Amino acid sequence: MSLFAHNLSTSIRTRKRRSHTIGLGAAIAAALCAATGSSPAAEGDRRGGIIRYGHYQEPPCLYAGWVQAGYIQRQYADNLVARTHDGRIVPWLATDWTISEDKLTYVFKIKPGVTFHDGTVLDAKAIVYNFERWLSNDPDKVNRNGKLYIGEYIRAVTAPEPLTLKIELTRPYQPFLTVLSTYFFGILSPAALERGPQELCEKPVGSGPFYVEAWNRGQNVLLKRNPNYNSAPATAKHQGPAYVDGIVWKFLKDNTVRYGSLVNGESDAIYDIPAVDWADAQKRFNVIQDITGGTPTRLQLNTARAPFDDVRVRRAFAYVCERQKAVDVAFQGSIPFNGNGALSLSTPEHLKQLANSYPFDPDAANRLLDEAGWTGRTRDGIRTKDGKRLTVRLLYAGGSLISSDGVVVLQILQDQAGAAGFDVVLKPIPQADWFAGKGRGIDDYEAQPAYWVASSAEIFKISWRPDQNGVVNANNASRFQPPEL
Structure with a gap:
């Protein structure tokens, strides 16, 4: 059940400054490394200085996993290949590659002369x-999401030659x-990877245009220019070291402050313009809007x-929730409904045609609930069946995966569903508990919002993967997993 198109990324800059625009979103592969040097140096181009960037959410770890960490990872790590906005795969660390006729063997030629920030090759x-x-x-190998994408397909990965x-x-x-090409597969220094999960989370080491100097939790990540950078992706217009000296990646969770x-x-x-400021921002600043791929917030x-x-x-729940109205009211036109x-x-x-699968139809909702046996009513209008209330505990990570504007959507849906007799109880839990899996067991909720940023429909392998060998796929909170999927 879709709420709105997720991870509508917005970044804006003042007209008064000549610092380059930072574009964040689905194709963030070269966001800061290209944005700080987005074109060959022309006469009058400024060099040096620091980009002061205000981000909304702080990840629990700077390496992979959640997309909010992926944004930062793009600044310090390179990938084998890059992806253009129109979906073409182009060189990055791999200068070229061949694919066998049976599509089972990939051979990549690796760019020579590239070193990690720690000096290793x-x-x-x-x-x-x-x-x-x-x-x-x-479990101590911090980035375990990579296996979800490629684990069942890999037979062997070898290095027949130093650069092959x-x-x-x-x-x-x-x-x-x-x-x-996705951020999950940024290449890190083997020497740094051996230092353990704690240090890997706090100070990962890659080969990108910037290196992590410090992470001041709750405040910012300090990124410094890599003066030896020589491995920009083919999507970048500037192939050398970044023009600026660094980035102060600030965490400004409060909308007004940000x-x-x-x-x-x-x-x-x-990043993430508050809905209340959307119209003002478009008048005063340069606004870049990008809808990331994958699954929308649903x-x-x-x-x-x-x-x-x-x-x-x-x-019935889908029919009674006038989702587009909720999104339009909460976001004031700043993001499209999906x-x-x-x-x-x-x-x-x-597929656009699937958007009309469950239009707002309260009559159909009430009819379906009657058929399902939820015919009783409490004094406050909540439907009952066999003495039990029609309760839906809607679990979400407060101030984290769902923004404050997104919470307004949930509150509107809560009121809409109440009209048909649903008792929707909003249950926010802290970000740390959410990522630790606390309170998210199968019996702890009836609904929860989710999204996953990805490039194409391979995301289905994550969001609909069945439980395997007794291991629950926590990414499939719907628990809907028929074999044909």
Whole structure:
């Protein structure tokens, strides 16, 4: 059940400053490394200085996992390949590659002369080491999401020569190169990876245009220019070291403070313009809007327990929620509504016709609830069945995965569903508890919002993956997992 198109990334800069615009979003591969040097130095171009950037959410770890960490990772780590806005795969650390006729063997030629920030060599052997970590079952190997994408396809990853990488697959995987272009697969220094998960989270070491100097938790990440940078992706217009000396990546969770920092000149660019400031921002600043690919923010209805184990109740909930109105009111036109909860509007495989699957129809909702046996009513209008209230505990990470504007959407949906007799209880939990899995067991909720940033429909392998060998796929909070999916 779609709420709105997720991760509408917005960054804005004042007209008074000549610092380059920072574009954040689905194709953030070269956001800061290209933005700080987005064109060959022309006469009068400024060099040096610091970009002061205001971000909304602070990740629990600077390495991979959540997209908010991925934004930062793009500044300090390089990938094998890059992806253009129109979906083409182009060189990055790999200068070129060949694919066997049976689509099972990929051979990459690695760019010579590249070193990590710690001075160690970035060669094929170092990349093999990264693959071994991505495919590991060790819970201390921080980035475990890589295995979700490629684990079942990899037969072997070897380095037949110092600058030759060979990857053999168990069966063809069409989006393989696209997946390798995502932030999950940024290459880090093997020496740094050996230092343990804590240091890896706080001070990861890559080969990108900037290196992590310090992470002042709750305040900022200090990124310094890599003077030896020589491995920009083919998507970048500037191939050398960044023009600026560094970036102060500030965490400004409060909407008023974040937008105010731009207005008063304390920030050169910010992410996530508050809805209340959207119209003002468009008049005063340069606004860049980008809808990331993958799945939009959507509600996952828990099909493993009542009441959403009954498809009639699930459909009733969809019919009674006037989702587009909720999005329009809460976001004041700053983001588009996406009625197709399967894929983001910007994902190539997105089907517009699915957006009309469940139009607002309260009569249908009430009829379905009657058919499902929820015919009783309490004094406050909540439906009952066998003496039980029609309660929906809607669990979400407060001030984290859902912004304050997003919470307004949930509150509006709460009121809309109440009109048909649903008792929707909003249950925010702290970000730290959310990522630790606390309070998110199968019996702890009836619904929860989710999103996942990805390049194309390979995201289905994450969001709809069945439980395997007794291990619950926490990314499939709907618990809906028929074998044919």
